[in-house]
Amino acid sequence: MDDSRRRRQRMIGLLRGMARDEGYTLTCLPDVRLLRADRPLSRTPVLYEPGIVIVVQGSKRGFLGRQTFVYDDQHYLVVSVPVPFTMETHATAQEPLLAIYLRLDSAMALDLCEQLDRHEGIATAEPRGLYSSPMEASLSMAVLRLLEALANAPEGELLGPAMVREIYFRVLCGAQGGSMRAALAQQGRFGRVARAIRLIHSEYDEALSVDRLAHEAAMSVPTFHAHFRAMTGTSPMRYVQSTRLHQARLHMLRQDTTAAAAATAVGYESASQFSREFKRLFGRPPVEEVARMRRDFAMPEALTPSGFVSSH
Template structure:
């Protein structure tokens, strides 16, 4: 059971930083903090390898047809980049949603798993790359020390890597360890799919076939489809479409690109198809969605 003083200290530190609603990037590049005083609309986004912690309130993430709810003292951990829909489900002015995001490093996970000799005991088929976990006192304490480090800027470059290693060690040693172990096990289906996803993120604007992706994973097309859906919750083509639509939205939202230009830039040959799939994913056609989102940001 979590020690109240550890959890309360972490909450107090986050409240001191996030005194108003918003996203707070910190002097520690892998650490971000969030505050919301009301529930939010569902927002498609991509969650990278990392740990999303709810400190107060509640949050929901959907991946394909799966729903992940996590509230105070819980975290969402994912081992590869995944296109999800995310929104705050519990937040008020008096008890706002408070959360933090800690990015993890795949190479460091592989290195530490090898040092712990965990990759050799990884058995079974691929595991879903996302799950909700309860935070134990060890991880809560490490996160608390990481945030307190913001008060000692000169020590951040020296101590942050040590705390990051500690958190990865505790994650690998916990109930959620097998998921990260699969990622770290070279030759495992999870590792092969992870490598393919890295390639897809760099090449998604090009025409890509399932056979080409399967060959990169050293699998048959049917086995590749099965493992890909098991790990990501999506088919390879659904994942590819999500990458394209998310990037197009970024270009329109932050670079003032019009819908037709954004569609072509991310690999769509038909602007009509782009508009239709965009509205299906984001709930509105491009122009209305960008206008609404800018109003929320500002």
């Protein structure tokens, strides 16, 4: 058995031991969670906070417009800016999907970017809000060290942060690390659209208009529309709607509220409109979707608020 296979088998064993239930499992590090799925999942809408998803066993496919993003034991996913997309999972009870999710620590990532910028030969690229990239051996080894530390609470708490920093370093220097560094810089049109996206996430329950979002991005409405769609694959108001609906679903799951109360909490004035749009996005009425999530998906306590809405 070669080194890469031994390393993968070790990671699978560690994740199986720590992530015993389907859904997300907390770790001793607040921005690191483990994910397990014991069954396949057909295409479903998702909205990830900025972060890194590293799959050790099984696979996921993300679909954004005509683009497909594979993240499996050979590829990881990077989300620089929250982008609503659809995702499917390939997993079985015998070979469950096992993954690690690292929510982006922007301060740490930017600090590394500044240090990398001082070195010659560090290429940059066009910023991208979402991409998958090949898993290099150096990154795989860093992930294994983190998992070994997380399996031991004192090591995880004391050494884990440095190991997370190494993973960021490997990603920023990886095959598409230049795109992540450019996205984190928040420069140019990408940065201006990103400011509008942050406004949507912080004020999703307010009456947001395209004019206001375009003003936040310092663009004309037509220019803003074009660049927003190029970056996210959807229109500004569809993005607002998706953000509200994802937040409403989480509200019902975590707060155990009614669909009507969740609709009001995210800015809907019409409960019937909320129910129609919810079913259009998730494929089920609110009550059925929440029941499915509770039945099939472990939902631990919320992460520390980051200013972004997400699916989990």
